[in-house]
Amino acid sequence: MSVTRNVRERLHEDIRTDALDLASLASHSGEAALRSEIEQRVDLDTPLPRWYALFAPNGQRLAGNLAWRPPGPGWWHRPFRARPSPTGLLAPVHTLTLLALGTAQGDLLVVGRDRTYIDELEASYGRAFVGVLLLTVGIALALGALIGRRMLRRVSAMSDTAAAISAGQLSRRMPVRGNGDEFDRIAQTVNEMLERIEALLGEMRRIGADIAHDLRTPLTHLRRRLESARAHPPAAGTELDTLLEDALQEIDELLVIFQALLRIARVESGEARADFVAIDLGALLTELADAYSPVAEAEGRHLDLNLQPNIVVLGDRELLVQAFVNLIENAIRHTSEGAHIRLEIHRAAQDFAPA
Incomplete structure (x- = not known):
């Protein structure tokens, strides 16, 4: 750790400074002054014990409180156990960090510190x-x-x-907490899918109702004709031919409705969009108005046109014709006599708006 490393570096620097100071004293003042200084430092009362020793070349300790003589100059670590306490308990083993230096007189100077606190x-x-x-x-x-x-x-x-x-x-719907995490994003995606599915199912129910409405009238007419023929069998000849022709016409109308439903399904699935053609809605409504004006006048209604020119869309012409025909026929059938039925189309922003 950086803290203990700094403490160890400071300990080594303290030992080195102390040892060099004593070696300098021996060089300038002689061995006697060095021995005296060592004894004085040993007797100093410091918070942490200091260890000194001066050994003669023959290994004899000349001064200090350290009995062990290092083999030579350099850094050394020495296990050390303090004296037993008055109770007789052994003191723990400490470690001394020692620096040995040679003096000018050929002696070996040793300075050490107890590194237990480190x-x-x-x-x-x-x-x-x-x-x-x-x-x-x-x-x-x-x-x-x-x-x-x-x-x-x-x-x-x-x-x-x-x-x-x-x-x-x-x-x-999937629960959304609003914190924008992965679960919220998944839940929002699933909820959007469910809304789409629910809308599609609602559209299917509506289409089913429309299909039932569109098929009810021709099927009812066909049933009545057949019931009338069973109750009053027509004679062979023109009357029978007329009955069969009317029945076939009703069946053809049913087939047209089924075909239109199939085409709508293909359009909604995207399969038939490649076959779309450009259609001028104004020209198409003009043709239908020309065809249905006599019918409307026969029923006491009037068709009025208000068509903005050059409105062209991509679409299925037959489906558009059938849709507009249904609107016109329903308007003629369900309005009062003398009513004016207005066919109007105009461009609104980027889309067209028929009315």
């Missing part, structure tokens, strides 16, 4: 690191469990909603 600091940092690591892991596990439970609740809610939708409750 070891204790490292041990404290180690325990603190382990404690913080365990706390971090515990918090991470707790947060993971909490997040996992929340995710499981959301997944369970989405699963329940999906089961309800699968059972036919198409009005149900």
Whole structure:
């Protein structure tokens, strides 16, 4: 760790400075002055014990409180046990960091410090690191469990909603919390899909109702004709031919309706859009007005035109003709006598608006 490394560097610098100071004293003042200075420093009352020794070339200790003589100059580490306490308990083993230097007189000067407090600091940092690591892991596990439970609740809610939708409750929607996470995006996508499906099913129901409405009239007419023929069998000849011709005409109308429904289905699925052609709606409505004006006048109605020119669209001409014919026929059938039926088309913004 950087803190304990800095402490160790400061300890070595302190030892080096102390040793060089004493070596300089020996060089300038002689061995006797060095021995005196060592004894004075040993007797100093310092918070942390200091260790000194001066050894003669023959290994004899000349001064100091350190009994062990290093083999030679350099840095050394020496286990050390303090004296037993008054209770008789053994003191713990410490480690001394020592620097040995040769003096001008050929002696060996040794300066040392007890590095126990550094070891204790490292041990404290180690325990603190382990404690913080365990706390971090515990918090991470707790947060993971909490997040996992929340995710499981959301997944369970989405699963329940999906089961309800699968059972036919198409009005149900996936829960959205509004925080924009992945679950919200998935839920919004699914909800948009469900809305589209619900709209399509509603459109299918509407189309089914339209189909029933369109088929009811020609089928009713055909049934009446056949019932009348059964009740009053026509004689062979013109009367029978007329009956059969009318029945075939009713059947042809049914076939036209079915064909139109099939074409609508192909258009909505996109299959028939490649066959679309450009259609001038004004010209088309003019043709239909010319064809239905006599019919409207016979029923006491009037067809009025208000068509903006040059409105061209891509579409299926037969389907458009049938759609406009249905509108015109319904208008003639369901308006009062003397009514004016107006066929109008104009461009609104980028689209056309028939009326």
